[in-house]
Amino acid sequence: MQASASSPVQGFREGSVVRILRLDPLMLLATLGIIAASIYTISTATQDDVAGSPNYFVYRQLAYAGVGLVLMLLIARFDYSRLREWKLGIYTFLIASILLVYALGFSARGSRRAIELPFFNFQASELGKLLLAVALAAFMVDRMRRLTDRETTSRIVLLGVVPAMLVIAQPDLGSGLVYLAILVSVLFVAGTPWTHFAALGGLAVLAILATLVVAPALGVEVLKPYQQDRLTAFLSPSSDPGAEGYQINQSLTAIGAGGKTGRGDEATQTRLDFLPEHHTDFIFSVVGEEFGFVGAALVLSLFALLIWRALRVLTMSKNFYGALVAGGITAMLMFQVFVNVGMTLGIMPITGIPLPLMSYGGSSVLTTLMAIGVLQSIHAQARELAESKGL
């Protein structure tokens, strides 16, 4: 706050919307920066994808971002603490919406993930990420005095694992894993003892063994074969260049070919469709190919800025609930960024997790912007309290 008045950040901070809403300007900057990068990347990558309308995806992503930003600002104005009181409703809605997908589900490539709405396909599991963070934090706060009890931990784990399993069974393994990351983060920030984490880790290992080794041996199919292939393909992409390994190889080739400064219009991996899903899950590979190390580093820096500000919001929160919600949302963002980017770089398995704000898709963009809105709300509430105390 001691920066000179001429600094652009200072100027931005003094901007009316930011001041009135008590937003975190750097977080807003990161958000807008990533959205801009997304729109630009999508516009270069999808020119030839829909015959006759080169900006098909651009316009839609712009619309999602616009609606999302409005939602973000609305949520930022609202005191997030009220959400705590609605926890049962939120949790019920979360479970119900997932189940509704089973009932009405629109099947995308064999997995039911979305409910068809007039304007877009609503992916319940995307919104569920935010809902879960908000609800789990609330349940945690209810057991404020017994945070370190084994019963508290089991109860929260159960509340988190149920929706995660339902989503994995859709099957949407990626979102399920994000749910688990949120769960772990909420526990972690709440101060759950390390011994509980050790026990949970042990259980997780057993569960993984059971699904990957024991169940197939007994003839029970927990993960679909393609999911297993995707999870293991990144270990040796060239051994199966036909299917899953193909995607990883093409992604590595695209990113590597980008070199230091990118290939721009000569980004053949993207333009000639060698890179699969280049506007959704593999959009980071497009950034890598078209804009090179410089572009990829810039986008990653924006994400680093966003995550740093999210962690800062966590520490600022005026109450414990805010800290837990911020913890859950931060984990949701971090996990998606690392798994998605790691996937495009061939160091993480393919799990179908989008890159927040970058990947094309309404559900993901709206959810992420709403989540950032919640973070901004936590920030605003903290600022308001501080101001009221005359800080």
Add this chain to the structure above:
Amino acid sequence: MYLDNERRPTLTPQLAFRVAVLGGVALLFFAIIFFRLWYLQVLSGDTYRAEANQNRVREIKVQAPRGEIVDRDGATLVDNRTGYAIVARPDKLPEDESARGELYDRLSKALRMRRKVVARRVERQLKALPFSSAIVKQDVSEPIVAWLLERQDQFPGVDVERVFLRKYPHGEVGAHLFGSVGEITESQLDDERYNGVEQGDRIGQSGIESQYDRFLRGRNGAARVEVDALGNLTATLKRDEPVQGRQLRLAVDLDVQETGQRALAGGTGKGAFAVMNVRNGEVLALGSEPSFDANIFTRPFSQKTFNRLSAEEFGKPLYNRAVQGGYPTGSTFKLVTATAALAGGVLTPDEIINDGGSITVGDVTFKNAGDAVHGPIALRQALTVSSDVFFYTLGREMNGTDLLQRWARRLGVGRETGIDLPEELPGFVPSPRWRDREFRKFTRCVDRENPAPDEVLTTCGGIDRPWSVGDNINLSVGQGDLRANPLQMAVAYAAIANGGRVLRPRLGLRIEDASGRALQQLEAPTARRLGIKESDRQAILDGLYGAANEPGGTSTPVFEGFPIPIAGKTGTAEKGAGRADQSWYVALAPYPDPKYVVAVTDEAGGFGADTAAPMARLILAELFGVRGESQLVAGGSAPD
């Protein structure tokens, strides 16, 4: 309002620590991602860029025609024709296994091939070169091509390509020389000789085609095109036109070759001949009968056809008797015996030996052919009348000295001549060491196996007795275990005629461009020099001249009235009970300064003067442009 206990305006140390852990995790992951990104983009960028280019750029091969092969006067011997090949294009083939299977089904019916063969061929080629089209069948007839093209909707991914195939305008003439062209094999792909040849390319697999493959082989052209992930063509980047292979000019004279083969065919139909320039080793003709139409192998042929061409009962047409045959040579070998005896000091040119009609060694009597008695004669006369006793005597005297065997090999008999044909076989000169070794094996085998008397020869091999002087006597007149071919005899006679140079015969003359301009002379291989005294050489040549010209000469009647002076030797090789004698003739012309050697043999022609010598006359007539010689002269039937 909110409960008090929910308020945590200050950061507890525990929460601070845990947030720090979260931040640390984030930092760690960002660090990993940055390093990975640095590695991929900055350190390995070039590799990946090359990979990306490889991804989008496809090379479409354009087959280059092979060079033509012409005779010494430029007449075309081997040509190209275009044919249609049915190919499978990988980008258009159905992805689905069962759809692909049905396609193979339909295709195999249309092409009259086995379904399994079609599937295996395509899958194997696509595995090796995933983006080039796979050849399903070469040389498909036009009606089938048209039929397929009309039904392209039923044959997705099936296409027609024009390919170059060999054409032999003269059919059976020289068929044994050219060899075959075929797709490169797995093991050849690793061979340095075939650098730059790719899977699916066709190379010379035998004969001249293989020997001179690096010249005849063209350079395939390529079109570089850009494609998208679905294989759709988006742009043509570059086009390299194919370059036809070099033209190869052979030393072969088409007319002489044709005449030779016709002459041979006029005999018993099984035999071989060689015509060579005695000064430089150029082979003007080299033929084997029966022959075959070389065009057979440029079309898909059946196993039955191949079997028939290899079958004994049809005379094994594929077998090149001129360089692979192994025969006793009869009296034509006497030139070798004479050279060995003279050089070894066993004989002088004018030394008289009495030919009393027979010679007895131990309890075996060796007689002259036809029970002739020639009396006291020297070498010249002995060659002229082909006295066996004279040479028996020399053979007996040289037994145990290895002189005969050594000189046979020196003159090129029983070893590879080194001609530029990869299929050549060495033949064999029997020696005491060989026979004694084989006999020891035989006795050990008999001791061990103790076979029934009538099975001894089949179980333990045919060498049932050790070397004896009789073996050397047999060898001295080219009988017994000797195995030689006409080309070897031509080389031996040429060495005596040219002053002692053992030539390496050669078919290839020079490499030319398509219009016949010389690009590279193929060097004449160096010859081995033998130290043979001029007077010895002359005595032998005089004897050979006498044999074709003087009264009493074994082939004098055959060359009656022939305008070119000839020196030549007949040969009649006995091949065991119940089998017709093999007829031989080796001629040097023109005498006294020979330029050509002609060696002819007919596997069952009887006396040398009976069949082989008249064949030689026909060939010589063509060689020297003598008119009015169109059929075999009824030769004398003088035994030799």
